Amino acid sequence: xxxxxxxxxxxxxxxxxxxxxxxxxxxxxxxVDVASECHRIAKLGLDRNFEEEEEELxxxxxxxxxxxDPSNSGEANSKYVVDIFGQNHPSVxxxxxxxxxxxxxxxxxxxxxxxxxxxxxxxxxxxxxxxSSTAAQTRNSRGNSASTYSTYSNSNSTSxxxxxxxxxxxxxxxxxxxxxx
Amino acid sequence: MSTRKPSYxxxxxxxxxxxxxxxxxxxxxxxxxxxxxxxxxxxxxxxIHETKIPRCSFCNGFEGRLYICLICSSVSCSNHAxxxxxxxxxxxxxVDVQRAELFCCACSDQVYDPDFDKSVMAKHMLDLPCSxxxxxxxxxxxxxxxRLGGSGVxxxxxxxxxKSGFVRDHRxxxxxxxxxxxxxxxxxxxxxxxxLQALLHAPPLRNYFLSDRHSRRTCRKRTANRLCLPCELHxxxxxxxxxxxxxxxxxxxxxxxxxxxxxxxxYEQQDAHEFFISVLDGIHExxxxxxxxxxxxxxxxxxxxxxxxxxxxxxxxxxxxxxxxTTYDPxxxxxxxxxxxxxxxxxxxxxxxxxxxxxxSSTLLGCLDLFTKPEKLGSDQKLYCQNCQELRxxxxxxxxxxxxxxxxxxxxxxxxxxxxxxxRKIDSYLxxxxxxxxxxxxxSSIVRNRFGNRIFAFEGDESEMSTEFEIFAVVTHSGTxxxxxxxxxxxxxxxxxxxxxAWINEVDEGIVRASQCYMMFYVHKTLYYKANxxxxxxxxxxxxxxxxxxxxxx
Numbered sequence: 088x089x090x091x092x093x094x095x096x097x098x099x100x101x102x103x104x105x106x107x108x109x110x111x112x113x114x115x116x117x118x119v120d121v122a123s124e125c126h127r128i129a130k131l132g133l134d135r136n137f138e139e140e141e142e143e144l145x146x147x148x149x150x151x152x153x154x155x156d157p158s159n160s161g162e163a164n165s166k167y168v169v170d171i172f173g174q175n176h177p178s179v180x181x182x183x184x185x186x187x188x189x190x191x192x193x194x195x196x197x198x199x200x201x202x203x204x205x206x207x208x209x210x211x212x213x214x215x216x217x218x219s220s221t222a223a224q225t226r227n228s229r230g231n232s233a234s235t236y237s238t239y240s241n242s243n244s245t246s247x248x249x250x251x252x253x254x255x256x257x258x259x260x261x262x263x264x265x266x267x268x
Numbered sequence: 269m270s271t272r273k274p275s276y277x278x279x280x281x282x283x284x285x286x287x288x289x290x291x292x293x294x295x296x297x298x299x300x301x302x303x304x305x306x307x308x309x310x311x312x313x314x315x316i317h318e319t320k321i322p323r324c325s326f327c328n329g330f331e332g333r334l335y336i337c338l339i340c341s342s343v344s345c346s347n348h349a350x351x352x353x354x355x356x357x358x359x360x361x362x363v364d365v366q367r368a369e370l371f372c373c374a375c376s377d378q379v380y381d382p383d384f385d386k387s388v389m390a391k392h393m394l395d396l397p398c399s400x401x402x403x404x405x406x407x408x409x410x411x412x413x414x415r416l417g418g419s420g421v422x423x424x425x426x427x428x429x430x431k432s433g434f435v436r437d438h439r440x441x442x443x444x445x446x447x448x449x450x451x452x453x454x455x456x457x458x459x460x461x462x463x464l465q466a467l468l469h470a471p472p473l474r475n476y477f478l479s480d481r482h483s484r485r486t487c488r489k490r491t492a493n494r495l496c497l498p499c500e501l502h503x504x505x506x507x508x509x510x511x512x513x514x515x516x517x518x519x520x521x522x523x524x525x526x527x528x529x530x531x532x533x534x535y536e537q538q539d540a541h542e543f544f545i546s547v548l549d550g551i552h553e554x555x556x557x558x559x560x561x562x563x564x565x566x567x568x569x570x571x572x573x574x575x576x577x578x579x580x581x582x583x584x585x586x587x588x589x590x591x592x593x594t595t596y597d598p599x600x601x602x603x604x605x606x607x608x609x610x611x612x613x614x615x616x617x618x619x620x621x622x623x624x625x626x627x628x629s630s631t632l633l634g635c636l637d638l639f640t641k642p643e644k645l646g647s648d649q650k651l652y653c654q655n656c657q658e659l660r661x662x663x664x665x666x667x668x669x670x671x672x673x674x675x676x677x678x679x680x681x682x683x684x685x686x687x688x689x690x691x692r693k694i695d696s697y698l699x700x701x702x703x704x705x706x707x708x709x710x711x712s713s714i715v716r717n718r719f720g721n722r723i724f725a726f727e728g729d730e731s732e733m734s735t736e737f738e739i740f741a742v743v744t745h746s747g748t749x750x751x752x753x754x755x756x757x758x759x760x761x762x763x764x765x766x767x768x769x770a771w772i773n774e775v776d777e778g779i780v781r782a783s784q785c786y787m788m789f790y791v792h793k794t795l796y797y798k799a800n801x802x803x804x805x806x807x808x809x810x811x812x813x814x815x816x817x818x819x820x821x822x
Contacts, residue, residue: 116366147781182515
């Protein structure tokens with residue numbers, strides 16, 4: 088569709104009109120397209136149950152508000168005195184049984200770290216060997232073994248190292264901060 | 269089509285459509301077929317003339333909607349469609365030229381006829397580049413298996429094990445359902461305890477182990493290998509369902525599991541999902557070895573696969589010609605990305621606002637929508653199209669071909685932090701429903717939707733598996749990627765229980781709704797309700813706890 092070029096204003100406004108017209112047409116077409124699609128979905132019963140979904144969202148929002156309210160009993164924060172059977176449990180499981188690998192009696196809550204060493208798996212078990220030999224070398228080569236060790240024991244991240252270096256099987260659980268589930 | 273509403277297959281026709289069908293049947297549809305034109309994106313339109321645009325026979329207009337009469341092929345615009353029916357009696361039915369939809373000019377409304385959709389789809393199938401799909405053959409294969417007696421675990425009766433009888437639990441605490449028992453944390457093992465609690469209450473798995481389908485007795489006969497994860501699991505089931513309520517230590521299981529999964533054997537916090545997959549793998553390995561089969565997991569009959577295995581369908585479509593290549597992959601669970609579309613974005617940074625404010629409201633359905641949404645592969649990921657014989661822009665779409673009995677949905681709550689170049693956890697709240705209808709995510713629904721939701725038979729329709737699920741366990745996580753805590757909530761007889769290692773407590777459903785879900789376990793609705801009834805009649809195992817207080821590993 089060509090329009091005679093009768094001057095800038097005229098042609099630009101009819102261009103603008105034209106493009107606006109085309110745009111409007113496209114927009115209409117898209118709208119009817121979507122309407123037709125939704126009509127089919129609705130008539131064939133394929134639509135989702137939006138009321139149900141909204142109800143669910145409402146329930147969730149309510150629940151979250153209740154839980155976030157500090158005045159509520161610490162249900163969400165597991166400040167329980169007893170469980171449903173009326174029992175109380177210590178933070179470290181206290182049941183004692185025998186390790187099936189070595190036969191020693193182990194406290195349940197310490198079983199995994201024990202088993203790791205017992206089976207020779209995990210980083211700590213392997214590291215322990217390395218560290219001891221390294222520490223031995225260091226000790227021999229330098230005179231001030233005391234300062235070396237004290238540096239290690241002060242920093243948090245190397246609490247494992249200090250465990251490894253001490254080399255005693257029974258008392259390795261000072262990284263209790265992490266261990267607590 | 270068992271779960272679809274009846275209006276899907278048989279939409280109610282208007283009088284005019286009925287009258288038209290009576291007189292002309294499908295002949296009008298068939299003659300229209302040659303004018304139908306299919307587009308690669310699954311849409312069909314009517315192309316009357318190769319070079320001229322259609323115009324209204326009354327006003328010569330070409331804008332807006334145009335309808336072509338099914339009887340005389342005259343074209344009218346939406347303004348004049350009614351006129352046509354007045355001038356020519358009985359010429360009520362027309363077809364929308366742009367969308368190939370039936371339109372009743374007398375009612376001025378879109379109407380639906382399965383026969384029309386069928387002929388549209390028939391033309392579409394003809395037009396589309398033919399894919400030598402393994403899809404169809406697999407579809408047939410799956411259907412055949414069903415005819416041969418099905419693959420499901422027979423749940424209505426579990427074989428009465430030789431030793432234990434149906435003994436009611438007469439203890440004082442029997443007001444609580446059987447199977448509730450705390451699990452001791454053996455040292456950073458809450459990831460294991462949380463998954464165990466969910467497995468302990470997955471109805472088909474529970475029934476399998478409690479009816480001694482796998483036990484040490486029968487296992488030893490088949491293999492001299494001492495390591496057997498299913499045996500250990502059986503031990504856990506027996507202990508937890510024994511009626512004893514002091515917390516149980518799954519030490520034997522941990523020991524066996526560490527022997528099985530060497531790379532995960534260490535005293536440190538681990539991922540529950542990883543443990544879940546690892547345990548299922550251990551069961552699978554053991555059972556396939558026992559039967560001397562090397563089936564691929566798609567056909568596997570081990571209990572892990574029978575309960576958890578589903579089939580995912582992946583369609584890659586060439587955006588130029590519409591050629592679709594389909595592949596199927598079995599899956600034990602579905603890992604979903606968080607749908608952050610409903611999150612509001614904080615101004616300062618380019619990250620969604622934290623979940624503590626209520627600005628982020630992702631839903632599980634939203635995540636599933638995201639999972640099944642067609643994804644345009646970037647132009648740097650052009651794929652080779654067999655039909656065009658060159659690299660083309662493509663789009664990929666996932667859907668679920670076959671649902672498992674127990675559906676485990678895993679939320680990927682981690683992302684790469686571009687700033688710090690490491691993974692970090694996403695704490696956003698995710699809403700999840702207690703009842704879930706998976707129909708919209710089935711391959712049949714997704715593919716049908718791709719073709720404009722036409723009414724036509726799809727190879728997956730005759731599946732008798734229901735799509736309605738009920739949640740029975742939620743594994744939640746709190747904390748960071750490196751250090752956190754897992755807690756499982758169990759839903760038994762519509763009461764929720766919090767399982768926090770050794771602690772079992774009743775909680776209100778609101779607590780569960782508000783929790784930060786990580787893995788959700790849904791089971792077929794019928795199995796859920798059946799399980800709740802069964803619980804009162806479960807045999808109390810007469811076996812002692814699997815882990816005896818003596819040396820050796822039995």
